[in-house]
Amino acid sequence: MSLPRVLALGFLAMAACAEPQTPAKVAESVPRPAPLPAPPPDPLGPKPEAHLPAPYAPPVPDVFVTKGGLTVWLVERHALPYVAMTVSIPTGSSSDPKGKAGLAFETADMLDEGAGGRGSIELSRAVDALGASLVTAATVDASTASLSVLKKNLVPAFTLLSDVVARPRFDPAEWKRAHELELNDLVERAADPEEVERLVTRAVLFGLDHPYAHPVDGTTTSAKSIVLEDVRKFYLSAWRPDRAILVVVGDATKAEVTALVDQNLGAWKSPTAAPPAPVAPEAFRGPWPRLVLVDRPEAPQSVISLARPGLAASDPREPVLARANLALGGLFTSRLNQDLREQRGYTYGAGSRVAHTRGVGSFVSYASVFTEKTADAVQALVADVAEYAKTGPTNEETDKTRLQTRGDLVEKFEAYDRAAEHLAIEAALGLPADHERTAALAADEATKEALSKLASDCMDPSRAVVIVVGPAAKIEGPLRALGYGEIEIRDTDGSVVKGKRAL
């Protein structure tokens, strides 16, 4: 119903713009009682042309290896007296042993629960006393420890970061407490519909036992089986200087960083055993299409997603896919947002994302939609993705995505802390230090045909799964009518509850 309205408005207005000198048309479209013989000149003047911006080349970090064998990526920035640092290793939740999902995450979590000469509370107090912030984290592919601080406190802060990555204590009393908090977090997670959608989408897309299938923070069952000895072993095998990269962005020089590393991490040695090989899983293949439902009784909205495999980060086509994705679901004016939000009024926002992972990751379209419109929204979302996969971008979208990719790149490297974390993940994925520059060039040079090819190869929803987190009692009937066969029911941990897909 709303589709013709907006088209009509756009058409009328464009006609007026194209022919501003035609008095009859202006008189018609402006509701004034006494038409003037000629319209007065517009005081604002015509819309200014935006010329093409100069090309932007992202910074390439200065790469060097310290005496102790630690590789450093440095991007010097001296505009602010501020330094952001991230240490990454190429081991994340995809290396969790069977039945111990959540181990990489809990290992990262334990790094700052006491390290070097300080217990958990003393360490936190020391970080705060320097006005620093310290965060440890894990992704599917990597684990990280990040610290940002004012330049004047860099030296003592670096000691704390070094303690955390090289000298964690793994104290049993701290473990008991931190582990208990983690188990409770997993209980709490079940109440967040967007988190549940993300973890169920992964579980369904990759299937049982795939390294990317389980949540990074584990399931309520798997996390319970993790013991401190697992964490110690995982740390010793994965956190080692020959596998780590230190990324520094901000107000620090090579000489300063070298001295800090030599002094604080000189004693950090790698074990003689070979390091674990980075996991780069293959894509899971089907069965699809199918629809999976997670019940969330009486929820006012349903979280919906459409997921299929994407590309590995090292695939030369990945930056081109990321650019193609902008027109579908990466911008306010993207097709999904315009249709589901502006045209149909189903949602506050719809979009799509391409995972940036070492193995073949995911391509996911998503929205949180008004419960009563759940099935309609799934249908619209799938149709929009199918249409884009079939036709690829328009000429306008081709031009727009080129400029938008450039803009994203500038902002990616603007904030020191964001840049450091981004580069540390690139390093952990095994990408070279100049990858962002190569990728930017590939994305920039992609033609409309190349973008269309990627849309066709990587976005077709007939090879995808649909996930819905919403109130089953209200939405199961309309969802059934979409023709996906028998609906599979999963719980908030991603496990199958009942039901099998009809063959």
Next chain:
Amino acid sequence: MTVILHEDHALPVVAVNLAYKVGSRFEGPRRTGFAHLFEHLMFMGTRRAPTKAFDEWMEGAGGWNNADTSEDHTEFFDVGPPTSLPLLLWLEADRLSDLGPMMTEEKLDAQREVVRNERRQTSENQPYGKVELMLPELLFPEGHPYHHPVIGSHEDLEAATVSDVKAFFAEWYDPANASLVVAGDFDPKEATATIGRYFGQISSHGAPVDPWDAARAPAGTTLREVVRKTITDRVELPKVIMAWQSPKHFASGDAELDLLASVLTSGKASRLYKSLVYDKKLAQSVEAEQGSGDIASRFVVGVIARPGVALDKLEAAIDAELASIRSKPVTDEELVRAKNGVSTGFVARLQSVKARASLLNAYELDVGDPGFAQKDLDRYTGATRAGLQAVAAKVLDPNARVVLRVVPDSHKGAL
């Protein structure tokens, strides 16, 4: 209209921030949520830039935008390559020129649905999201401009009319009620000329009158007792929220309360974390914030319980820590930690051009001085232990506060 320019050629990016002195506290009776709904309507098109063109032209030129409505202000910002600046300014000037008269029922209906979905997504379907819907009316009395949430009620959003929109635009969207910042990679001379050309032609009725009469504002809190309420939500763990009315932004005590929030909940050594999470193992997480506003502020403490912990016991443990912070000064070490965290935050927030533009405009609107950052920081560095204690004793009154409990609804664990 006030114009603020901040030139910086470090990166090829430019930001425009246009802020209006209007927010949810300016809304009329039975029109809660209107200021924010209006913010959405600002993107719905004019004679020169019809519906959808604002975003299409801006994103087509490599830029992007967003907007934000608070109780006190509405800010619109645009970010783009340097070559897009004339277009960004033209689009902002265009909608300030004639958006209101071009409003239609269709435009209003479209954004009404978007905003109602925003309410569902960010409050109703989020764990503990109903707190923000509930807290304003519990904390501020009927008739107080902060008595309702910025997002408003479904009923009032439904009731808004096209003539409301036109009247709101005419009253508040006036150059004399706006402040414009351009920051980043641009030539100030050229930008000044462009701004003059585009915005100079817009007629003004003069600055509108703020409906809030500061002279009649109550001196302290209007709460006279403990206001208790329990709500249910789709959550797994219960939560206790305690809230007080507190000194307004930049008033005496405001910076001290920011520092107190840090002493209470920043880091594992903070009072509430150490006591409730680390030692006694009663709480899963703790948070505290001084939410500063133009006419009043609120100091809010939130604690999520561990499974099986009785909320009475949890509240007693929170109260014991608050009593201690009222009766004894914090230590030197605690104060230094809190101040250093603030100092780093002042630098960290200068990292992006967009954030710098927003900051300059926030200071302009709040204190009439875009360069207020150093003076703002001085409020924190000058704070004392005795000052913190005095403010805690005065504001965190155990007998004049809101205590809101969120407990799991009957669907807990249902599948």
